[in-house]
Amino acid sequence: MPTWVFADLNERADGLEGLDATAAVDALRRDAVASWLLDNVGASGVLPAGLTEPMADVVRALARLGTGGPMPRRVIGDAIGGEVAPRHLVARLKAIEAHLGEAGPVPGVYPALRVELLALYAGSGCVRDGDRWRRRARTTPHHYLLGVRHLDRGAWRWGLPRPYERPTNLVARADAFLGRQAELDAIEVGFARGPLVTLVGPPGIGKTRLAEQYGLGRHPEHAGLAGGVWAVEAHDARRPEDLLARVARSVGLEPGDGPVTKAADRLGLQIGRRGRVLLVLDNLEQLLPAATEVLDALLRAAPGLRILATSRVRTGHPAEWAIEVPELGPDAALALLRDRMPARVEREPQDAAVVQVLGGRPLFLELAATRRASRSAAALHAELVERGFEPLSHAPGPHGRPTLEATLRWSWDLLDPEAQATLAACSVFRGSFSAPAAQAVVGLEGVAERLDRLCESYLLRRMPATEGAPRYQFLPAVHAFAEACLTDGAAQRERHARWFVGWARDVRRRRHTRDDLPLSAVLAEVGNLEAAWAHLRERDAMAAGEVALVRVEGLREVAAGDEILAVVAESLALDVSDSTRAGLLLARADMALLRLDEAGCLRDCVEALPLAEAAGDPLQQAEAHAAFARPALRSVDLATRESHIFRALALAEAHGLVVVEAMAWSMLAYLPYPDRDEALAIERLRRSAELLGALPGPTSAIRASQFRALAAFRAGDVDTSIAHARIAVDIAAAAFGTHSFRYHDALTVLSRGLVHGGQYEEAVTVLEAAAAGMDRLGRAGRAVNSRYNLVLALLGVGRLAEARAVGEAAVAVYRTMRQVVQIQWLLELDCVIAGLQGDPGAEDRLHALAGGEGLAADPDRAPRCALYALVFDRLRGAPLEALDARADAIGAFAAGASARVVKGWLRLPAR
Secondary structure: OOOHHHHHHHHHHHOOOOOOHHHHHHHHHOOHHHHHHHHHHHHHOOOOOOOOHHHHHHHHHHHHHOOOOOOOOOOOOOOOOOOOOHHHHHHHHHHHHOOOOOOOOOOOOOHHHHHHHHHHHHHHHOOOOHHHHHHHHOOOOHHHHHHHHHHHHHHHHHOOOOOOOOOEOOOOOOOOOOOOHHHHHHHHHHHHHOOEEEEEOOOOOOHHHHHHHHHHHOOHHHHOOOOOEEEEEOOOOOOHHHHHHHHHHHHOOOOOOOOHHHHHHHHHHHHHOOOOEEEEEEOOHHHOOOOHHHHHHHHHHOOOEEEEEEEOOOOOOOOEEEEEOOOOOHHHHHHHHHHHOOOOOOOOOOHHHHHHHHOOOHHHHHHHHHHOOOOOHHHHHHHHHHHOOHHHHOOOOHHHOOOHHHHHHHHHHOOOHHHHHHHHHHHHOOOEEEHHHHHHHHOOOOHHHHHHHHHHOOOEEEEEEEOOEEEEEEOOOHHHHHHHOOOOHHHHHHHHHHHHHHHHHHHHHHOOOOOOOOHHHHHHOHHHHHHHHHHHOOOOHHHHHHHHHHHHHHHHHHOOHHHHHHHHHHHHOOOOOHHHHHHHHHHHHHHHHHOOOHHHHHHHHHHHHHHHHHHOOHHHHHHHHHHOOOOOOOOOOHHHHHHHHHHHHHHHHHHOOHHHHHHHHHHHHOOOOOOOOHHHHHHHHHHHHHHHHOOOOHHHHHHHHHHHHHHHHHOOOHHHHHHHHHHHHHHHHHHHOOOOHHHHHHHHHHHHHHHHOOOHHHHHHHHHHHHHHHHHOOOHHHHHHHHHHHHHHHHHOOOHHHHHHHHHHHHHHHHHHOOHHHHHHHHHHHHHHHHHOOOOOHHHHHHHHHOOOOOOOOOOHHHHHHHHHHHHHHHOOOOHHHHHHHHHHHOOOOOOOOHHHHHHHOOOOOO
16 A cells, blocks of 8 residues: 555644554544545554554554444545536546556545546535536546546545535544533524634533534534535644644645635635535634634635634634533433443442532543442542542543543643733632732732633633622632642742731621621631631631631531531630630530530630630620520520620620620510510510611621511511511522521521411421521531421421421430420420320320429410410310410410411311
């Protein structure tokens, strides 16, 4: 076989250094020219002289794999339209006959003539105007028509394609294409608006596969693309001339010599003669903005040309319609992971957790699928949580693609030195970060502009702003790569830590005032605060303690109780100031109370108060006094609680601590006065709501709505209470997410209105979600309180057995926490449920609890039990009207079911 046959293959194979032979075969198969050469070279099983070593490896791999049958073919050359005289055609036939015979047609010689001859032989199956060329052939001498047939035989022998059914070099992949219908539709919409559509997005998002799938779906016969669909791989192109050469070679033409613009014009005219053509240009980012002149010339010269490009940045062409390719949705991502896993690997429920860690980026999912071949889903999930994306970094990419590390290196190399330095320096941040923080850490001018450019390159993403400052976050896997590129890590981490010490001091200064920083801003910095704390704990304990205080503020909303307590314990072990120690003790007291550990809460409050007074910190003093007055601290007598509240109020008013003032008024509303003035309690709740409603930030808005809901509830306006509670739930979900403490706390307030408003079915759903959420966050006390209300809701819908089971489980929890009052409430409810279930001794047990044999002193016990006793009167046949009137006369109370709820029970059928 002549050596010129190998020239094209050697050129392509030399560019595949670093790939194994099998991956190289797969890459070459995507190029139609290389594909037909591979078939002919590989079919012999012999390695002729003239092959480079990379090509020899490819041929050996091809021999192992088998040629796999004929590949889709394409014509190489130019489809010439217009009038051509027979004598000119004869001259061309003579010219190409000179290259026939034993050797066959030489690639690259007279491509236009080869196409014309094949058009004569095949008719309209090849090119536009094929019928016209066939009619011309009738005037051509017979021996030249034999030459055409001889050309066809030689062409097939040496790999030149026969006339084809579908003009394209795209080859369908064996694996499934999942999801992306919306994106395919968006491409269609884009082409309706203009000739250039660019798929933009970060590495590994699936731009190439999406573009290929769109091209495969554009069958020329149905889509009107008479000139074909051609894929052009541009990742190794470095100049506009390189791009032009790859476009020409992919469609079977010659780019020509001369300036780029003129050569592009000539190529565009040749493409334009074919009619409508779709070019799929992959990986244009390294050629921009220089490539726009090639695109502009091609589109200008070929009106029927449509270009679908992929790039990590926009091309900037005026005719461009850019489509940002999003991550796959959870269902499509899970389906992709399982589709790419080997068939022998068992599909596990924990695969969904793997997808949640990785997100919906196809490259990550395909890399993870290869690792699932050797480990369980649970093991892979633990590996990803512990080590991030590092386990995937060096795994070979699918379909012969480079590793994840090589993909990220490609993006890195496209950046200018300043952008590289900025990206590496910002790797010291954890989670998202603000532009001012980045400016302080990077220490260079113009950081904000460079961060915006990094977002345009899809290495960073923009996040919601805090305090008017833009925020940024690394894309998955980019952070670890950038951190590995960091050269001056110690200095950057020191600047990072010192910035957040100052930020934490500012937060503490503003805390609870009218200038309070929204809690959502603190939550956004929890990861950075953790990193700063870890850096400072051995270097500056005082500063580490200040950072820990603000860090705990954020963690209280989203973290589990054990995690918060661990942070507090580690920080208390440091040599911190009295003010910081007091704040940490109060945070631990708050967590103890959420777990219904009243003794632990009081112990920390007693220790924190003198430390706050010694430090002269009015905020800590006010919070310490307010801590003694929490409604859940039932062991503190009324006079002591009242005294502490008024001290907290005085400090709050003197120093503008609006949040402390509002919380103190709400505590006064819940003090258990013997002769409770309900109107005064309602007024105090409304005052709390008014104070909080004037503050910025979602936390204050949530609390204000909750206090309005509680005030309306105490006033008997259940519908208004529910409306305000729903507002609080919506704000909490939007600001903190549905897994936060603030969201589940808002659900608890909503459930109270739903239960007492008779909306039991929704109340059951809300309370089950609230209880499960509080369990996840380690707030056992709040979780069991939700389950107490869940008993009321289940009782309201007549699900008596479930209500009794939930109540018994709650009693067991209350016993471990020594919460005797709550135990008594549930025992009273259990009597009602047992009576409805037909237990004859239930009424006697209720009377025993009401008549002095209760577990704890409770001023609401007598009216509550009197209301419950109405259920037994109803079971004995008392008329509903009379029982309703008696319920209204007894009235409502704060620590149990209202008359309205009990009147609903009276209508339940006995079991």
